[in-house]
Amino acid sequence: MSGNGGSGSSVDKRPNEQLGSWFVRSGWSKGELARQVNRRARQMGAHHISTDTSRVRRWLDGEQPREPIPRILSELFSERFGCVVAIEEIGLRAAHQSPSVSGVDLPWAGRQTVELISEFSRSDLMLARRGFLGTSLALAAGPALIEPMQRWLVPTPPGAPADVPVLAAQAAARRTTKLSGPELDLLEATTRMFRQWDAQCGGGLRRKAVVGQLHEVTDLLQEPQSDAVSARLFKVAAELAELAGWMSYDVGLQPTAQKYFVLALHASKEAGDKPLGSYVLSNMSRQMIHVGRPDDALELIHLAQYGSRDCSTARTQAMLYAMEARAYANMGQPNKCHRAVRMAQDTFADISGAEEHDPDWIRFFSEAELHAENAHSYRDLAYVAGRSPTYASLARPEMERAVELFGKDDIHQRSYALNLIGMATVHLLEKEPEQSAAAAEKALSVARRVRSERVNTRLRKTVDTAARDYADVAEVVHVADQLALHLPDCVETAQAV
Known part of the structure; x- marks a missing residue:
């Protein structure tokens, strides 16, 4: 049975x-x-x-x-x-799970954060077969997600962050392990390298390596370290957990991704890094848009903006405005979307020579990324408004510029593929099936080099829509055949869902 x-x-x-x-x-x-x-x-x-x-x-x-x-x-x-x-x-019953495995309402304390990251990353490594860990999780949404995340803003009581150093002090009599400055520098450099690999190759290539590195960092956090070293380690843990979440999101493991994002937010709070926390919240917002919860996405973005407005760089603020625009677009609120797009553009223009002080995790938000986000906001508005040609015409120049800039970028290949697919959808909105097929075929050539379920799924949906609406157009038939030949798993998924 x-x-x-x-x-x-x-x-x-x-x-x-x-x-x-x-x-x-x-x-x-x-x-x-x-x-x-x-x-x-x-x-x-x-x-x-x-x-x-x-x-x-x-x-x-x-x-x-x-x-x-x-x-x-x-x-x-x-x-x-x-x-x-x-x-x-x-109408079904979920299996009972312990708080450490299920849910997002977790204790906001350093020691518990370390234990939870350690336990979750270990489980992920042990059950690394695709999707298996995700079956023991549920994707939180609505108040069950937003209310626990709001505690990110609650100041930590004086003396409270010392729970991990206290444990370290107790262990110091038995162990004298110290992490040197060069070793910390190497950990931070490794995190930057993982981030570059993700942008270039997709989340499916190095996800387990990132999770393994995260687990190693939690081991270091349980050893005696100075307060300054602990803070840097928590920052590394936050960045690695965020990246593990982003890679999980990219390969379609949504509940797993959300859990890593939540743990990353906890670690960023322990590190005292509000801008990094706002970045984690922005990725949680993007995930909520992806699963059809733009109201939740907007709540998360507003939480990120409120928590980091006085301490984040212009580049980070511009990124948050761009994500706010995406949420408003998917909610069908064009005026607020327009306003957020303008705020993103104006704030991005404020980036000055001080930009070299931007942390590595936000440097992806380039001029190309700004155009891409604004293009997708207008594209999403067009769909929400019933395939509106007005909003499609606003999306087109933004998407064209994003494709042009990403086409010159050897690193952000996944973004290049996603924006080629975005260009294909804009052409469909403007009833240009031949041009849509050409953009989709370019995207396919990039998708074959990038291990990203997100890219494959979006490409499949776009080509499937074109094939349904323009079955008599030779270029559309050709790209559909190419998709079936070169990304058969993608086509199998299309048939399944």
Whole structure:
């Protein structure tokens, strides 16, 4: 029974009306849903799962499947409808998890932060098969996410940050390990190298290496160090946790990504680095836009702006305004979106010769990235407004400039691919299928060199839309054939969801 994800009890079953409602609206057949569940189970390494049509019927009739089936169904419906569909919303029960593994409402204290990062990174390394760790997590949204993150702003009581140094002092009698300045410099340089690899190669290439380095840093944080060294180590931990979250997001592990982002925010608070915390919140905001929660995205961006307005550089502030514009665009608020775009442009123009003091984690936000964010804001507005040609025309010059600049950049290849795909979507909005196909084909050539599920998924969706609307255009048919030939896994996903 467990091999099929069945329940051990069938007493007093009633039809699962919530699951039935999502199922009917999805347009899937029972057989299609069973195939998707089996495919996702294989991806995460749960090879014992073998679902069929009769098993799906029993779930609809009220049977409660065992884990990881509820998580898989939650992920599949979330992807289908473009928003977070929690396990409870489909009438299923989630397995009980300890606070250290599930949820985002974690203790804001140094010692617990170190322990949680250590435990989570170790679990990720042990269960590194794609998606497996994510099945023990749920993606938080709404007040369950926003309210715990607001505690980032609460000042730490005097003397409270000493919990880790106190433990170190207690251990000092037994151990005399000290981390030297050159060793710290090397850790920071390694983090910068990982960040460059991610931009150039995508999140799928070095994610486990980043997680392993993060776990090593937590070991160092549990050894006796001076307050100054502990602060630098917490900053390294925050940057590595953020990067692990970003890489997880890039390869489609959304709950895992969110947990790393939350842990990164905790570590940045321990490091006393508010600008870094605001950057972590901006990535959490981007994730919320990705899963169809722009209201949550806006709350997170406002929290980031409020917490770092007096201490972040012009480049960081410009990035936050650009993300604010993205949230407003997806909420269908054009006036506020326009205002945020202008604020991003004006603030970016304030960057002066002092920009060499920008931390490495924000240097990605270049002129190309500014144009790219503004282009996507207007593109998103166009879709929200029913494929508006007005907003598409605003997106076009911004996207063209982003593509031009990224095309000269050998490092940010994933961004180049994403903006080529963005250009393809703008051409579709302007009813130019041939030009859209040309941009998509360029994106495909870059995507083949970048290990990014995000790039593959966006490219597939764009080409799929073009093929549906312009099936008689030879250029569109050609790029669809090329996609099927060179990114077959991407096409399989398209068929699945």
